[in-house]
Amino acid sequence: MKQEAITAEQMRHYDSYTINTIGIPSLVLMERAALAVRDEILNAFPLNLDHVVVVAGSGNNGGDGLDVARLLHIAGVRVTILNVGNPDHASAEHQVQDKICQYYQIPQTRDRTILNRASLVVDAMFGIGIDRPVKGNYADAITAINNCPAVVIAVDMPSGINTDTGEVMGVAVKATATVTFAFNKVGLTTGDGKDYAGRIVIADDMGTYATDN
Numbered sequence: 615m616k617q618e619a620i621t622a623e624q625m626r627h628y629d630s631y632t633i634n635t636i637g638i639p640s641l642v643l644m645e646r647a648a649l650a651v652r653d654e655i656l657n658a659f660p661l662n663l664d665h666v667v668v669v670a671g672s673g674n675n676g677g678d679g680l681d682v683a684r685l686l687h688i689a690g691v692r693v694t695i696l697n698v699g700n701p702d703h704a705s706a707e708h709q710v711q712d713k714i715c716q717y718y719q720i721p722q723t724r725d726r727t728i729l730n731r732a733s734l735v736v737d738a739m740f741g742i743g744i745d746r747p748v749k750g751n752y753a754d755a756i757t758a759i760n761n762c763p764a765v766v767i768a769v770d771m772p773s774g775i776n777t778d779t780g781e782v783m784g785v786a787v788k789a790t791a792t793v794t795f796a797f798n799k800v801g802l803t804t805g806d807g808k809d810y811a812g813r814i815v816i817a818d819d820m821g822t823y824a825t826d827n
């Protein structure tokens with residue numbers, strides 16, 4: 615398994631090679647990603663799981679978050695989903711995960727004050743897809759996460775951190791730990807990203823394969 619940290623472009627290339635050339639469906643990769651986050655939350659950290667709030671964007675990072683919410687829910691953990699994405703922009707995988715969460719009747723809200731009642735926050739707003747400074751309700755949600763007392767576990771990247779440079783894109787989540795998928799990311803090892811990531815866990819048993827072509 616490749617050891618050094620990679621860029622968003624490399625990650626996207628390996629993802630699409632794994633999905634389109636090897637043939638592993640993206641939802642399978644999403645499930646393996648979410649299982650890695652669930653395992654870290656249930657097994658690796660002594661965490662207060664009284665009330666987990668999953669903050670979900672509308673892309674595949676958010677899709678990972680909804681997947682984690684379902685996995686924690688069926689493990690008996692009390693979970694609420696705080697949606698901050700634009701539902702009109704939801705990715706295909708996000709829509710699949712949202713339908714599953716609705717089947718399990720997992721509470722969903724858009725009211726950020728839920729964060730004041732969280733014992734653990736899962737940050738699933740943006741991952742490697744961040745491509746511009748964070749503004750508006752996304753920025754407000756990140757500020758609310760940083761101001762709440764809960765422990766924060768970031769999915770793939772702390773939301774707001776540039777995957778390739780580690781810079782804060784306006785505002786970024788200050789995470790207790792970050793579970794990043796397949797390979798470490800350059801932005802987690804340099805600049806502010808190193809501080810914002812907290813403890814880095816590389817979930818490298820993902821089924822995502824590097825390719826030299």
Ligand SMILES: NC(=O)C1=CN([C@@H]2O[C@H](COP(=O)(O)OP(=O)(O)OC[C@H]3O[C@@H](n4cnc5c(N)ncnc54)[C@H](O)[C@@H]3O)[C@@H](O)[C@H]2O)[C@H](O)CC1
Binds near residue numbers: 629740
């Ligand atoms: N690596 C793997 O094996 C897997 C990774 N997965 C997860 O997929 C995300 C990447 O998903 P993507 O949909 O490409 O992007 P994001 O979810 O990070 O962002 C969503 C969307 O947001 C838009 N956007 C970017 N910057 C901003 C901004 N500042 N304000 C508002 N909106 C913004 C942009 O259009 C993005 O597309 C990866 O991190 C993993 O979590 C897969 O689950 C499968 C396995």
Ligand SMILES: [K+]
Binds near residue numbers: 772
């Ligand atoms: K994130």
